[in-house]
Amino acid sequence: MLSQALNTISYEILPFKNAEESVLAHVPRTIALTIITTAARGLAPTLDLAQRLAGHGYSVSPHLAARLVKDERQLTDIVAQLRDAEVDGIFVIAGDVAEPAGRFPDALSLLEVLEATGHHFRRIGIAGYPEGHGGISQELIDRAIELKARYATHVVTQLCFHADTTTAWARQLKARGIELPIRVGLPGAVNRQKLVRISAGLGLGQSARFLKKQKSLLWRFFLPGGYSPNRLFERLAPRIPEPDNNLRGFHLFTFNELQQTESWRRTMLARIGETSAVRR
Known part of the structure; x- marks a missing residue:
């Protein structure tokens, strides 16, 4: 099961300088x-x-931030593009963003x-919140995911460092009749210096919101020895x-540490293979 999970994993990247070159250098097209x-x-x-990455043969899903889309015409243009x-x-x-650019205040x-105007997408992901959301009540979150699930093909969770919390949340979702497959979001093999640089690169307002939402992530990065995805993954x-x-x-949030994250994945696969060989 560990091997299957590692071979069907997905990566999240940031559209920063050299991202394309880093993907081509380090990420297999199967991811x-x-x-x-x-x-x-x-x-x-x-x-x-x-x-550009789709042109290189990757399966890619860009984030569409509703509050940045002005109107139906722009959405249609994005879909066509x-x-x-x-x-x-x-x-x-x-x-x-604090204020919507147009007519879309939420996902x-x-x-x-998008459903009414038509689209070609085979995969439509939406966010899940095992530990809730700092700015939205749990009641609104629960109602929103029920409504969004009608249009989606899968859920990707925000960061949660407690396996039991994530599992309990997934069970509650299924009990409420939401049958979408869930991909668990984990940080990749990212060092603390990289996290600080990424945060700074997001811009002051965006960075403040990021840091507020990711307090548990930051705390774990400054533990002795730093953070590793091994324990939570296992x-x-x-x-x-x-x-x-x-x-x-x-789903690994790589923060563009693609070489380190892919090296972690391959190391884990090798370790599983060695363990299987010993057992045989």
């Missing part, structure tokens, strides 16, 4: 990618990188219009096939 959108940079860098580039996946979020409103992987939840895989 699906998502590309985030930041308020400071807007949609254009995300869409541009998604098209991605269709022409053979990008057949998206990940729809509200986005962190649901964009998903509804605790959650055996729960993927359990019938009472819809946990189906992992």
Whole structure:
């Protein structure tokens, strides 16, 4: 099961300088990618990188931040742009900008219009929050995911460092009749200096929001020895096939540490292979 989870993993990347070169150098084309959108940079860098990586043969899903899309016309143009580039996946979020650029205040409103106007996407991801959201009540979060699930193909969770919390949340989702497969979001093999640089590169307002939402991540990065995804990965992987939840895989937030993250994945695969050989 660990081996399967490692071979079906997906990576999230940032549309920063040298991201394309880093992906080509270190990431196999069998690994699906998502590309985030930041308020400071807007949609254009995300869409541009998604098209270039799709041209290299990667399965790519750019983040569509609803609050950055002005209107139905712009949404239609984005869909056409991605269709022409053979990008057949998206990940729809509200986005962190304080005021919407137009008629889409949240992910649901964009998903509804996308469905009504038509699209070609085979994969539509939405966010899940095992530990809730700092700015939204749990009742609203629960209602929102029920409504968004009608238009989505899968869920990717935000960071949560407690395996039991993630599993319990997934069971509750299934009990409420939401049958979407869930990919558990984990930080990749990222060092603390990189995290600080990435945070600074997001821009002051965006960085403040990022740091506020990721307090537990920062705390763990400054523990003696830093952070490693091993422990959480090993605790959650055996729960993927359990019938009472819809946990189906992992999604690594790489912060563009692609060489280190891919090296971690291959090391884990080698370790599993060695363990299997000893058992035989």
